[in-house]
Every structure is written in structure tokens, then in C-alpha cells.
Amino acid sequence: MERGKMAEAESLETAAEHERILREIESTDTACIGPTLRSVYDGEEHGRFMEKLETRIRNHDREIEKMCNFHYQGFVDSITELLKVRGEAQKLKNQVTDTNRKLQHEGKELVIAMEELKQCRLQQRNISATVDKLMLCLPVLEMYSKLRDQMKTKRHYPALKTLEYLEHTYLPQVSHYRFCKVMVDNIPKLREEIKDVSMSDLKDFLESIRKHSDKIGETAMKQAQQQRNLDNIVLQQPRIGSKRKSKKDAYIIFDTEIESTSPKSEQDSGILDVEDEEDDEEVPGAQDLVDFSPVYRCLHIYSVLSARETFENYYRKQRRKQARLVLQPPSNMHETLDGYRKYFNQIVGFFVVEDHILHTTQGLVNRAYIDELWEMALSKTIAALRTHSSYCSDPNLVLDLKNLIVLFADTLQVYGFPVNQLFDMLLEIRDQYSETLLKKWTGIFRNILDSDNYSPIPVTSEEMYKKVVGQFPFQDIELEKQPFPKKFPFSEFVPKVYNQIKEFIYACLKFSEDLHLSSTEVDDMIRKSTNLLLTRILSNSLQNVIKRKNIGLTELVQIIINTTHLEKSCKYLEEFITNITNVLPETVHTTKLYGITTFKDARHAAEEEIYTNLNQKIDQFLQLADYDWMTGDLGNKASDYLVDLIAFLRSTFAVFTHLPGKVAQTACMSACKHLATSLMQLLLEAEVRQLTLGALQQFNLDVRECEQFARSGPVPGFQEDTLQLAFIDLRQLLDLFIQWDWSTYLADYGQPNCKYLRVNPKTALTLLEKMKDTSRKNNMFAQFRKNERDKQKLIDTVAKQLRGLTGSHHS
Numbered sequence: 001m002e003r004g005k006m007a008e009a010e011s012l013e014t015a016a017e018h019e020r021i022l023r024e025i026e027s028t029d030t031a032c033i034g035p036t037l038r039s040v041y042d043g044e045e046h047g048r049f050m051e052k053l054e055t056r057i058r059n060h061d062r063e064i065e066k067m068c069n070f071h072y073q074g075f076v077d078s079i080t081e082l083l084k085v086r087g088e089a090q091k092l093k094n095q096v097t098d099t100n101r102k103l104q105h106e107g108k109e110l111v112i113a114m115e116e117l118k119q120c121r122l123q124q125r126n127i128s129a130t131v132d133k134l135m136l137c138l139p140v141l142e143m144y145s146k147l148r149d150q151m152k153t154k155r156h157y158p159a160l161k162t163l164e165y166l167e168h169t170y171l172p173q174v175s176h177y178r179f180c181k182v183m184v185d186n187i188p189k190l191r192e193e194i195k196d197v198s199m200s201d202l203k204d205f206l207e208s209i210r211k212h213s214d215k216i217g218e219t220a221m222k223q224a225q226q227q228r229n230l231d232n233i234v235l236q237q238p239r240i241g242s243k244r245k246s247k248k249d250a251y252i253i254f255d256t257e258i259e260s261t262s263p264k265s266e267q268d269s270g271i272l273d274v275e276d277e278e279d280d281e282e283v284p285g286a287q288d289l290v291d292f293s294p295v296y297r298c299l300h301i302y303s304v305l306s307a308r309e310t311f312e313n314y315y316r317k318q319r320r321k322q323a324r325l326v327l328q329p330p331s332n333m334h335e336t337l338d339g340y341r342k343y344f345n346q347i348v349g350f351f352v353v354e355d356h357i358l359h360t361t362q363g364l365v366n367r368a369y370i371d372e373l374w375e376m377a378l379s380k381t382i383a384a385l386r387t388h389s390s391y392c393s394d395p396n397l398v399l400d401l402k403n404l405i406v407l408f409a410d411t412l413q414v415y416g417f418p419v420n421q422l423f424d425m426l427l428e429i430r431d432q433y434s435e436t437l438l439k440k441w442t443g444i445f446r447n448i449l450d451s452d453n454y455s456p457i458p459v460t461s462e463e464m465y466k467k468v469v470g471q472f473p474f475q476d477i478e479l480e481k482q483p484f485p486k487k488f489p490f491s492e493f494v495p496k497v498y499n500q501i502k503e504f505i506y507a508c509l510k511f512s513e514d515l516h517l518s519s520t521e522v523d524d525m526i527r528k529s530t531n532l533l534l535t536r537i538l539s540n541s542l543q544n545v546i547k548r549k550n551i552g553l554t555e556l557v558q559i560i561i562n563t564t565h566l567e568k569s570c571k572y573l574e575e576f577i578t579n580i581t582n583v584l585p586e587t588v589h590t591t592k593l594y595g596i597t598t599f600k601d602a603r604h605a606a607e608e609e610i611y612t613n614l615n616q617k618i619d620q621f622l623q624l625a626d627y628d629w630m631t632g633d634l635g636n637k638a639s640d641y642l643v644d645l646i647a648f649l650r651s652t653f654a655v656f657t658h659l660p661g662k663v664a665q666t667a668c669m670s671a672c673k674h675l676a677t678s679l680m681q682l683l684l685e686a687e688v689r690q691l692t693l694g695a696l697q698q699f700n701l702d703v704r705e706c707e708q709f710a711r712s713g714p715v716p717g718f719q720e721d722t723l724q725l726a727f728i729d730l731r732q733l734l735d736l737f738i739q740w741d742w743s744t745y746l747a748d749y750g751q752p753n754c755k756y757l758r759v760n761p762k763t764a765l766t767l768l769e770k771m772k773d774t775s776r777k778n779n780m781f782a783q784f785r786k787n788e789r790d791k792q793k794l795i796d797t798v799a800k801q802l803r804g805l806t807g808s809h810h811s
Contacts, residue, residue: 018049022056136174140166144183147190154201156194157297160304163190191305198301199314201294206318212289213326213349214342219289220352221345224411295357299364312364319354319365323373326350327380334388337400343384344408347377355415374417382425389429395436399511402426402433406514426515433511434529438537441504445541448496454555456487471495473572474565490565491558497538498569502576504533509580523583527593530577534598542602546609553613557655559606560663563599570595610667614652615674621645622678627698629691638705639698645675646709653714668715672726675706680730684766691770693738700734703727729758737767742798749805761805768799 024036040049143166150159167187174180209216295315302311326346333339351374358365385405392398405426409419459465461484468474468488472495479486508529512522545551546559570593577593578584624641649671656664683691683699710723736745736756748754749761772795 014045014048015052018045018052021049022052133174137177137179140174140180140183151190151194151197154197156198156201157300157304160191160194160301163187163194164304194301195305195307198294198298202298202311202315205291205294205298206315206322209290209349209353210322210325213353214345215289215349216352217345217348217350218341220348221407221411224414225407227414228407228410290353292356292360295364296361299361315364316369320373323350323377327377327384329384329388333384334391337397337404340388340401340404344404347381348408348411351377351412351417352415378421382421385425386428389432392432393436393439395433395440395507398429398433398436399507402429402511403514405429410514423515430511430515430525434508434532437504437507437529438532441500441533442537442541444500445497445538446544448493448500449541449545452491452493452496454491454493454558456489456558457492458485458487460485468495472498472565473569490562494562494565497566498573501530501533501538501573505530505573505577505580519581519583523577523581526577526581530573531594534593534595539598539602543605546602546605551609551613553610553617553652554655556606556610556613557659560603560610560659563603563606567596567599567603570599607663607666610663611670614649614667614671617648617652618645618671618675618678621648622682625682627682627695629688629695631694631698632692633694636701638701642702642705646705649709650712650714656715662717664715665717668718669723669726672706672710672723676727676730679703679706680733680763683730684763688770691767693771696734696737696771700738703730703734707731732756732758733763733767736764737771742794746798746801746805761802765799765802765806768795768802771795772799 018040021036021040025033028036040046143162147159147162147166150156150162166183299308299311302308329343330339333343351370354365354370354373358367358370389398389401392401405422409422413419457468459468465484465486472490474488474490476489479488505526508526509522512525517525542559542563546556573595574593621641621644624644625639626641627639653664653668656667659667679699679702682688707724707727710727711721713723732755735741736759741755745754745756745759745764748756751757772792
């Protein structure tokens with residue numbers, strides 16, 4: 001039972017499923033019926049489903065048949081009417097065909113015309129499209145043509161701007177055209193071409209400023225000189241209400257107005273911080289000599305092309321090379337001032353251009369770069385000046401060089417360059433200048449001393465007298481009262497030397513000008529240099545004259561007189577220096593002039609030379625002495641040579657009247673002592689082996705002549721018999737031998753008041769030996785005579801005692 005119920009239930013479910021599928025088939029679109037039928041075939045009851053499907057189809061066929069039977073008469077009527085319309089339709093078709101044929105025949109020309117119109121409209125549309133495209137391309141072509149024109153005319157910065165507009169504005173609108181692609185490909189090449197051309201212009205610019213540096217520097221230094229002259233005039237004649245000069249006036253040489261159109265125009269020079277001139281006066285500047293526009297254009301071009309750093313490095317590198325060339329002095333620079341001037345002009349021109357670039361561009365050069373170049377230039381310039389100035393032997397050239405260096409330093413100082421080292425170096429050159437001055441004045445003094453006649457200056461009129469007094473500070477009331485003609489006590493070299501010392505002081509003062517030194521420093525420099533002139537140059541010149549071989553006593557006497565007056569004039573030289581430096585001699589650390597010492601030393605040397613000269617003259621006369629040491633005759637007058645010698649001494653000492661008394665006395669005493677010493681040497685010389693009493697008597701007459709000369713007072717000022725003491729040794733020796741007073745000599749020897757105190761036993765023994773040998777020779781045949789034997793024994797005894805005294809004297 002249960003199995004039968006289960007089968008019945010499954011049959012009912014299958015029937016319900018089939019019913020659902022049939023409804024779905026009836027209601028579903030044919031294209032989507034596939035899945036439904038698949039579900040039937042997937043089941044096992046598709047045979048039963050087919051039966052139900054057939055049953056459903058038969059039901060629908062019966063319904064259709066019922067519906068057709070209901071509308072059949074109407075259908076028949078419609079067919080009948082349709083057949084009637086068929087004939088009318090055929091007629092209408094024929095009429096339409098005929099009308100169409102006629103229309104085709106009649107519209108054939110119109111069709112042709114329309115076809116032509118169509119072609120024209122197509123062409124018109126193509127032309128219009130072409131015009132539109134050309135309107136887009138023409139600005140590109142025009143810009144490109146403008147670019148080429150600008151490059152041909154070397155307007156590179158506008159060309160670069162045009163290239164930017166072409167690349168970013170115009171070419172993107174027509175980028176699909178082939179010629180535009182060619183243009184796009186050429187743009188980098190054009191940029192490189194512009195860079196190369198602008199760089200070429202920069203190289204030309206660098207070459208131009210290298211050539212014009214000399215002229216630029218010359219202009220700058222001339223204007224600095226003019227400005228300094230104006231400043232001096234203003235200091236001397238200050239103007240009331242004068243306006244203060246602005247800082248920009250310091251750059252008057254190169255801060256002239258630079259014309260330009262617009263920041264993007266051809267004349268755009270890149271000057272970012274230069275103000276317009278306040279007045280309309282044109283100031284000659286660098287633009288008058290060098291066109292700076294190439295460097296400005298090149299700077300802008302490289303800035304636009306993002307290569308500014310490359311440009312700056314290249315510019316600085318090239319300028320450094322040029323700086324080294326400029327700072328290399330020519331080998332013969334020291335020969336002329338023009339060599340130094342050209343060297344300075346080039347350096348000034350170089351740095352003036354760099355200063356102008358610094359102030360007219362933004363960052364092309366900076367202060368650190370300028371300072372670095374200046375430090376290099378300063379060291380090389382100072383080294384070159386030290387080397388080349390050392391070759392200068394002309395003080396005028398050294399002075400001109402100093403003035404040129406000062407102008408060089410002042411010019412660069414206007415542009416803000418530190419120049420203290422240059423002024424320090426000028427102090428070194430000052431020492432060299434002093435040396436060249438000293439060499440020059442060596443020749444001047446030598447010429448003055450060589451050309452002097454060493455005789456008092458004669459004057460025959462008041463005019464001549466005033467002229468000499470105007471040249472040399474001399475006052476003598478007694479000389480002024482004397483009538484003309486009269487003579488100054490000094491010779492011509494005194495005023496000449498005095499004036500040359502003043503000229504030397506002036507020359508030293510010239511060098512100290514414009515060195516920014518204080519009055520004390522100038523005074524100290526002048527005094528030290530003048531001291532060198534006095535102590536080294538003038539002193540040596542005087543010494544050379546004094547030591548000259550052919551110098552005469554008259555000249556030596558005049559030199560002493562001259563140096564005495566020059567010594568007195570030193571105070572006037574002190575006053576002269578004080579007047580030109582305005583530094584009082586009482587000021588602390590003020591150097592004193594050594595003129596007094598110099599002239600005293602020269603005078604002492606002349607005095608010594610007089611003494612030496614007198615002694616030489618005495619020696620010359622003594623060489624004429626011709627004694628017969630073996631004579632037995634007793635003479636009655638002095639020797640001729642000695643008479644001439646005494647006459648010479650009298651005339652010589654007569655010239656000494658103008659000398660200071662001490663000098664004349666010393667000379668006279670020196671001459672007498674030398675004469676006495678020489679006579680003593682003549683008597684005791686080894687060549688005189690023997691002498692007689694007669695020869696000794698003649699020698700005694702000569703000594704008496706010398707004593708008479710000493711008593712006559714050839715030079716005033718000696719006390720009593722002071723001058724005779726020069727011959728006391730000779731006198732006592734001769735008296736001892738002529739009087740043969742040996743007993744007294746031997747008895748009183750060693751006592752302070754003995755008669756023969758000045759007789760040395762050795763000297764007496766030497767002379768006694770000469771007489772003993774003579775006595776033996778003359779008495780060799782009379783040796784048996786008692787008197788002669790006694791005398792010989794006495795001589796031997798005296799000689800023995802003298803030897804004993806000599807031995808005790810040495811011990």
C-alpha cells in the first residue's frame with residue numbers, strides 16, 4: 001500500500017513539473033527555451049512529457065480552428081477587395097515608372113550640375129581646411145624666420161627668447177607636421193649655436209679688455225690725479241657751501257649710465273644695481289673704451305640656458321689667466337718710468353674692469369673673488385717693484401716711481417682695494433731712495449771738493465758780499481767794517497756744501513710727500529738721512545780730500561777753517577729742518593744732527609794730516625843732510641839744509657794764523673818733536689859707524705839753529721821755553737859729549753834734578769862707541785903717548801860703566 005501511495009505521489013509531482021514546463025514554454029521567448037527543454041531531457045519521464053505536449057498542441061489547434069471559422073467571411077471579402085486593388089496598383093505602377101523615366105531624363109543635367117557643385121564644395125572645404133592649417137603654421141614659420149634673422153644680426157639674447165616662444169607656444173599647436181618635427185630637432189642645435197656664438201663674443205670681449213686695460217688704467221689714474229689736484233686746491237682754498245660728494249663719485253670713472261630698452265631686449269646688459277646719473281654731464285668711463293654688452297648678453301644667455309655656473313667659472317678662469325699675464329712685469333721695466341707706468345696702467349685697468357663688472361652684474365664676480373685676485377696682484381706687484389726698483393740708481397727716477405706708486409695706490413683705493421702694503425713697501429723704497437741720493441751727493445761733494453781752490457773767497461762789492469752771505473749763514477762784524485776788496489775766511493766749498501745739504505733735505509722731503517706720514521715721522525726720516533749724508537758721504541769725501549797724496553799744507557789749513565765754519569752752521573740746518581717739518585727739536589725722540597761730530601772728525605783728520613805732512617816735509621829736508629862724520633874741522637854755521645828747513649817751517653807756521661791756536665801750537669810742537677827725533681836717529685843710525693868731535697860740533701850748530709827757531713816763537717801761545725823742550729834730549733846729549741862731563745853724568749845719574757836727566761845710558765853708549773872707534777883709528781901710531789892712553793882708558797871705563805847702567809836700567 002505504501003509503495004502504491006509513494007508511486008502515486010511521484011506521479012503527481014511529475015505531472016505538476018510537466019505542467020510548469022509547458023507554461024514556461026508557452027510564455028518564454030524561443031531563444032531562451034533551451035535550458036527548459038534540457039531540464040526535460042535530464043529527467044526520466046520525457047516520454048510522458050511528450051504525451052502531455054502533444055495533448056496541449058491539439059488543444060491549441062482546436063482553439064485556432066474555432067477562431068478561424070468565426071472570421072472566415074471577412075477574410076474572403078478582404079481577398080476580393082485586394083484583387084480589385086491589384087489592377088489599380090498595376091496602373092499606378094506604370095504611371096510611376098513613366099513619370100520616373102521622364103524625371104530621370106529631365107534631371108540628368110541637374111545631376112551633372114549637382115555633381116559639379118559637390119566637387120566644388122569639396123574643394124572649397126579642402127581649401128578652407130588648408131587655410132586654417134596654414135594660419136596655424138604661418139606664425140611658426142614667421143617666428144622661425146625671425147629667429148634666423150636675429151641670429152644673423154647677432155641679437156642672441158632676443159633670439160633665445162624667440163626660440164623659447166617657438167618651442168613652448170607655437171610648435172605644440174602644429175606638432176604633427178613633419179617640418180615642425182625638423183624644427184624641434186634643430187632647437188637644441190640652435191641653442192648650442194647661440195651658446196657658441198655668445199661665448200665667441202665673450203672671448204672677443206676678454207681680448208678687447210686685455211688690449212684696453214692699459215688705456216683704461218691710464219684714464220683712471222689721470223682722473224685720480226685730477227681729483228687729487230682738486231682736493232689740494234680745495235684744501236688750500238676751501239669753498240663755502242660746497243656740497244659733499246656722494247660715494248658714487250668715487251666710481252665716477254665707470255658708473256656712467258648704460259642705455260637699455262627692456263629686460264628682454266637686445267640691449268639688456270644685466271646691470272641690476274646701477275643708478276642713473278644725477279646730472280647730465282658725461283663722464284668718460286669704461287664704456288667709452290670697452291663695450292661691456294657682450295659679457296652681459298652672454299651672462300643672460302647662459303643664465304636662461306641654466307648654465308650660469310659654467311659661464312661664471314669660465315669667465316673667472318680666463319680673467320685669472322689675464323691677471324697673471326698683466327702682473328708679469330717686462331724685464332726692462334726698471335730702465336724708464338714709462339715701463340713702470342704701463343705696468344701700473346694695466347693692473348689698474350684690470351681691476352677697474354673687474355670692479356665695474358662686480359657693481360653691474362649680480363654674482364658674475366663677487367667680493368671674495370676680487371679680494372683673492374687683489375691679494376695675488378698685491379704680492380706679485382710688491383715683489384716685482386722690490387726687484388726692479390733695486391736696479392734704479394737715479395734718485396729722480398726713484399722719486400718719480402714713488403709718485404707713480406702713490407698715484408697707483410690712491411687710484412685703487414678709490415675702488416675699495418686695500419693698499420696699506422704698498423705704502424709699507426714705499427717705506428722700503430725710501431731707504432733705497434736715500435741710498436741713491438747718497439750716491440748722487442757723493443759725486444756732487446766730490447766735484448765741489450775737487451773744483452775748490454782752497455783759498456778764501458774774495459769779494460769786491462757789496463752785491464757779491466750779500467750773495468755769499470745769502471748762500472751761507474755767516475756774520476762777522478769786523479769783516480763787514482772792512483773796505484772792499486776783502487775776503488771771507490772760508491773757501492767756496494763752504495756755501496756750496498751747505499746749500500747741497502739743504503738740497504738733500506729738500507729731496508728727502510719730496511719723497512715723504514703723500515705717504516700719509518706724520519710730521520714727526522717725516523722729521524725723523526729727514527734727520528736720519530741727513531745724518532747719513534753727513535757722517536758717511538760728506539765725511540768720506542772730506543777724508544778722501546784730506547788723505548790725497550798731493551794735498552798741500554795750505555789746502556789742509558783751509559779745510560780746517562772751512563769745517564770750523566760748517567760746524568757752526570749746523571744749528572741753522574737744525575732750524576731749517578724744523579721750519580719745513582714743523583717739529584720742534586725739543587720734541588721727545590727727535591733725532592739730532594751729527595754735523596758737529598762730522599766736521600770735528602774731518603778737522604781732526606786734517607790736523608793729523610798737517611802733522612803728518614809737516615813731518616814728511618821735514619823728512620824730505622833731512623834726506624838732503626850730508627854730514628862728514630869724520631871731519632876734524634870745526635864749523636861756524638848751521639848746515640844749509642837745516643837753514644832751508646827752518647825757513648820753510650817759519651813760512652808754514654805763518655799761514656797758520658787763521659787756525660785755532662791749539663791746532664797751530666800742536667802742529668808746531670809736533671814738527672819740533674819730529675825734527676828732534678829725526679836728528680837723534682840721524683846721529684845714532686847704524687850706518688854712521690864712526691864720528692869725530694868736529695862732526696859732533698857741526699851737528700851741535702844745527703841743533704842750536706833748531707833751538708833758536710823754537711825760542712823765536714813761530715806760533716804764539718807757548719809758555720816760555722816750552723817749545724825748546726822738544727830738543728832737550730839732543731841738547732843734553734850733545735852737551736855731555738862736547739863738554740866731556742862724564743863724571744857729573746855718572747855721579748848724578750838717577751837723581752831727579754841731575755844735569756843730564758834726558759840722556760839715556762844706552763844712547764850715550766852707542767854714541768861713545770862711535771867716538772871710541774874713531775879715537776883708536778886716529779891714534780893707532782900714538783898709542784904709547786900717555787895722554788892718549790889715558791883718554792882711551794877713560795873711554796873704556798865710561799863705556800863699561802854705561803853698560804852697567806844700561807843693564808840695571810833694563811832690569
